Structure formats: structure tokens, C-alpha cells
Amino acid sequence: MATIRLHSVLINCDHIFQVYSILFMLVTVLSVALFCMETHPLFREQIQTEEEILGLMNFTDLFDDVNLDNPKELVFVTTTVKPVLYYLQVTCLGFFTTDLILHFGTCPVKKMFFRSPLNCLDAFLILSMWTSTIMEFVEIWTAGKMAGTIYITFKLCSVFRPFRLLRLIRQHNGLNMLFLAIGNSKWEIGLLMMAFMFFSTFFAGFVYYAEYKEPTTFPSVFTGIWWSVITMTTVGYGDEYPKTLLGRIVGTLCALSGVLIIAMPIAIIASTFSDFNDKNKVRLKRISLRLPKKDEIKKMSVYSTNFTKIY
Numbered sequence: 001m002a003t004i005r006l007h008s009v010l011i012n013c014d015h016i017f018q019v020y021s022i023l024f025m026l027v028t029v030l031s032v033a034l035f036c037m038e039t040h041p042l043f044r045e046q047i048q049t050e051e052e053i054l055g056l057m058n059f060t061d062l063f064d065d066v067n068l069d070n071p072k073e074l075v076f077v078t079t080t081v082k083p084v085l086y087y088l089q090v091t092c093l094g095f096f097t098t099d100l101i102l103h104f105g106t107c108p109v110k111k112m113f114f115r116s117p118l119n120c121l122d123a124f125l126i127l128s129m130w131t132s133t134i135m136e137f138v139e140i141w142t143a144g145k146m147a148g149t150i151y152i153t154f155k156l157c158s159v160f161r162p163f164r165l166l167r168l169i170r171q172h173n174g175l176n177m178l179f180l181a182i183g184n185s186k187w188e189i190g191l192l193m194m195a196f197m198f199f200s201t202f203f204a205g206f207v208y209y210a211e212y213k214e215p216t217t218f219p220s221v222f223t224g225i226w227w228s229v230i231t232m233t234t235v236g237y238g239d240e241y242p243k244t245l246l247g248r249i250v251g252t253l254c255a256l257s258g259v260l261i262i263a264m265p266i267a268i269i270a271s272t273f274s275d276f277n278d279k280n281k282v283r284l285k286r287i288s289l290r291l292p293k294k295d296e297i298k299k300m301s302v303y304s305t306n307f308t309k310i311y
Contacts, residue, residue: 021168024099028164031092034085035158039072044079081136093133096164097126118167121160128157177280181273185265192265196232199261203228203254210246217243232258 037043068074081089100122107113114120132154135147168175182189204224211217218224218240227240231254242251 025165025168027092027095028161030088031096031164032161034089034092035161038081038085038089039075041075041079043082043085044075045082046079048078086133086136089129089133093126093129096122097130100126118163121163122167125157125160125164128154132158177273177276180276181269184276185269185272188265188268192261195261196229199254199257200225200228200232203231203250203257207242207247207250207254210250211242211244214243214247217241217247228254231255232261234258 100119103119103122104110104113114123132151135151135154201221204221204227207227208218208221208224218227223240230237230240231251234255242248
């Protein structure tokens with residue numbers, strides 16, 4: 001009877017954990033969306049004009065390092081985040097802070113808590129986000145070059161917000177399988193990186209001398225390395241490209257080599273993921289056959305309760 005009750009308690013707790021995981025995921029997605037939205041002028045409101053900034057630059061040492069020709073800097077010094085977004089940001093911060101405190105408080109071994117990279121990342125993100133939020137509230141980030149640098153540095157740390165979702169890996173078998181496949185394909189990934197380094201350097205030097213007589217392309221081999229990586233990955237930004245016949249032949253060979261180099265390790269990683277996924281399906285099926293279903297547990301608990309009442 002105790003075992004049946006334990007199973008029912010665990011099932012109910014499992015539902016609570018699933019709901020909390022979904023809530024955590026939604027708040028994380030909202031936090032990432034707010035981070036993206038606050039950089040767009042549509043979600044900001046003007047607090048001062050460009051002329052007022054110029055006046056402050058002429059009579060004070062404020063905004064000395066602001067380049068008004070840069071639209072990104074101009075947006076940040078003349079506008080502020082709309083209050084609704086700011087309050088949502090503070091709410092998300094409060095949720096993550098409470099989550100970290102509860103997570104640390106329920107940890108049985110406190111010394112082991114910060115040995116987890118995800119826990120350290122979570123604490124670092126909360127610290128950096130609170131610092132940048134407070135600096136925005138008191139507007140201290142406009143006080144000078146040092147304050148502005150600190151503010152931008154902490155805002156830069158916010159790009160790691162999506163990594164919070166890695167905490168949900170244990171609750172999702174698909175993500176577990178993906179990371180296990182990547183972890184067991186370290187050799188193939190290493191070969192991919194080595195092949196990329198070799199061929200990108202090779203084609204960079206080749207195209208540099210192939211375009212040696214062309215004064216407007218490939219000023220150095222380093223530019224050639226950038227071009228070869230972009231070409232081998234079939235991205236093709238178009239900022240650098242060969243103009244001579246020999247250079248275009250090198251570009252063709254570089255693109256074909258990239259397709260072949262990427263295809264082989266990716267196929268091996270995909271095969272490893274498929275193997276892990278098939279084994280996991282078999283494991284889950286065996287577990288489902290061993291454990292009683294939820295309805296059966298409820299019926300058994302009712303019967304056991306009635307039995308104890310009778311006797």
C-alpha cells in the first residue's frame with residue numbers, strides 16, 4: 001500500500017515538474033524576446049533629441065565617446081525602453097532570482113551546487129542583468145566612458161540567456177539524445193575542424209596569389225581565409241570574391257570541397273543520433289511496460305483504502 005501511495009505521489013509531482021518546466025521555458029523565451037525588442041526603435045520612447053545631446057557634448061564631458069553618426073549609439077542615448085518592457089524585464093529577473101534561490105536552498109550538498117556550469121551561468125546572468133537594469137533605472141551608464149563600458153559589457157553578457165534552456169535537457173529525451181550524439185561524435189567534429197583549418201588556409205593562399213594582379217581583391221591571406229570559410233560553408237556574403245579566371249576556378253574548387261568536407265562528419269553525427277534515439281525508444285517502451293498506468297494506480301489506491309476501512 002505504501003508503494004502504491006508513493007507511486008501516486010510521484011506521478012502528481014511529475015505533473016508539477018512538467019508544468020514548472022513549461023513555465024520556465026516560457027519565461028526564458030520571453031526574456032530573450034525582451035532582449036531583442038529593446039534594441040529596436042519601435043519598442044523605445046524618446047527622452048531627448050540629437051540637438052540636446054550635441055549641447056551636452058559642447059558644455060559638459062557627457063557623451064564624449066558617443067558617435068552620433070552611428071545610429072545604434074544614437075538610439076541608445078536619445079531613447080529608453082518603454083515602461084511595459086522594463087517591468088516585464090524586472091518580472092523575469094525576479095522569477096529567475098527566486099528560481100536560483102530555491103534551487104540553491106533545496107540542493108542537498110551546497111558545495112556541489114556551483115560546480116555545475118549551468119548553475120554558475122545562471123548566477124552570472126542574474127548578476128549581470130540586475131546590474132544593467134539598475135544602471136538603466138538610475139541612468140548612471142551615461143555618466144562617463146567607464147560607466148558606459150561597464151554597462152555595455154553587462155548587456156553583452158545577456159546574449160547567454162538562451163543557455164538557460166539547457167537546464168531542461170533532463171526533462172526532454174530528444175535534447176538528451178542530441179547532446180549525447182554530439183558528445184559521442186567528438187572525433188568526427190575534431191576531424192571536421194582540422195579539415196576546415198587545412199583547406200581554408202590552403203585555398204586562402206591559393207586565391208591570394210591567383211588574384212595577385214587584381215588590386216581590389218584579397219589584400220592579405222587573412223582575408224582569403226575569411227572568404228574560403230564563407231565559401232566552403234556555402235554562405236557567400238559577397239563582400240570578397242575573385243574577379244580573375246584563375247581566381248574563379250579556385251573559388252569553384254573551394255565550394256565543392258566545402259560541400260564534401262561538411263557532408264561526411266554531419267552524416268556520421270546524424271547516424272549516431274539515430275542510433276541513440278532508437279535505443280532510447282526501446283528503453284522507454286520497456287519502462288512503460290514495467291510501471292503501472294496512472295488509472296491502475298488510482299484504482300489500486302482506492303481498493304487499498306476501502307480494504308483498510310473494512311478491517
